[in-house]
Amino acid sequence: MSENTPKDVEITTCSQCGGEVRLNSKFCNYCGSRLSANSDDFGKSWTRLKEAALFYGIDIVACCLASFVGIFKTLGWSLFFDILMAISAILFFAYNWSENKHLLKWKSFSFLKLSGYAAIAICCSVIVHYSVGWLNVVIFNKDENYFELLRGNLAAEVFLIFFTAVMPALFEELGYRGYLLQNLLRIADKDQAIYITSFLFAIIHMSFISLFWLIPFALFLGYTRVKENTLWYGIFIHFFFNLTACVFQILAAH
């Protein structure tokens, strides 16, 4: 009787028996097999979650040590922890390579869209800079560390931009919006996965005041990543956001 089905019903085919089923069905009407792709059992989901916990645990310990233990507050140690977190992000991303590789493609590339996102990022950064002002902590504290340590070095500004704009943009996006979000999307629905990633991303910055703008910023990055299905827009948004913060920092130092 399927030939009588009105045209306005969206139809898809069951992968098991090839029968025509309505698009929103959860089970095939003919053979009863499950249609949703997200069908990991409990054991798999739990393993995924433990894996994510290991990734996040490494980041927590590295961040806590780098920001709160006196002996690690040197340029060398800061670089060490940054590189450690970058390597951890790359390794976890590569571990689930088959699931994650599509995120590195940039099929929907549009120069106009990229400029739009960059403009939003710069505006947000300016608003955050002025509204939160001197209270605005983490990124700036870290910048200051680098800047103080690098004062007198000719390449200080290039260094500053590289370690506060380029590195975090690349590796935080790879780790959080790449590995972690993709992993959680297999366990929970889209909204919950994005909320968890954003909250974890915000609290790892270890600053109370920053929470208020970091969570919305992370949510924006998360939804952009899911909507565009690529990491690259997020990386550029993050880069322009941090770059603007850097420019303020350099201007203030001169």
Add this chain to the structure above:
Amino acid sequence: MEELYPVAGPAIEKCASCNTSVSNSDVYCGDCGYPLKGNEQEQQNFLYKRDVADIDMAHFNKQLKNAANSLYYLAGVFVLTGIIFYFIKNDDPDAFVILLENLVLAFVFLALGGYARKKPLACIVSGLCLYAIVIILNVITNPATLFYGILVKIAIIGYLIKGIKSAIEIERLKKEYHLN
């Protein structure tokens, strides 16, 4: 639901398991997988399995409630320690900042506990991670704090981890049996 699935065929009936409208040509319900054309044995088996899932669900919901209560408890602890610290170390210039930080933390835990019913996995995972960071930061400032009320800490972390497991199970059961 009829407007969403305008199905052809003269008769539209309701699924005996989940009450969704199904076309009389369907062999299985598209929403819950109930064998509409199966024999009595198959249908009984399906309903039996669904009822077992319902009982499991009640158990998982209880664990979820424990986890949410742990988050409320943490909120209370942070308010209390913040206020006590503020009155004991009144002369400490940082006292007000510490009080404020404790109140912000308490508020976050309160909000997470409140939304734990709606978004269980998101709230409990966030709560556990935040609690872990607070413990680690306290240990860095003063290693002895790790042992303050260590049994309570272990109990809370245990409840939260059980809550996360239950949240995953609930997501799975909801998808599988169309339960609420």
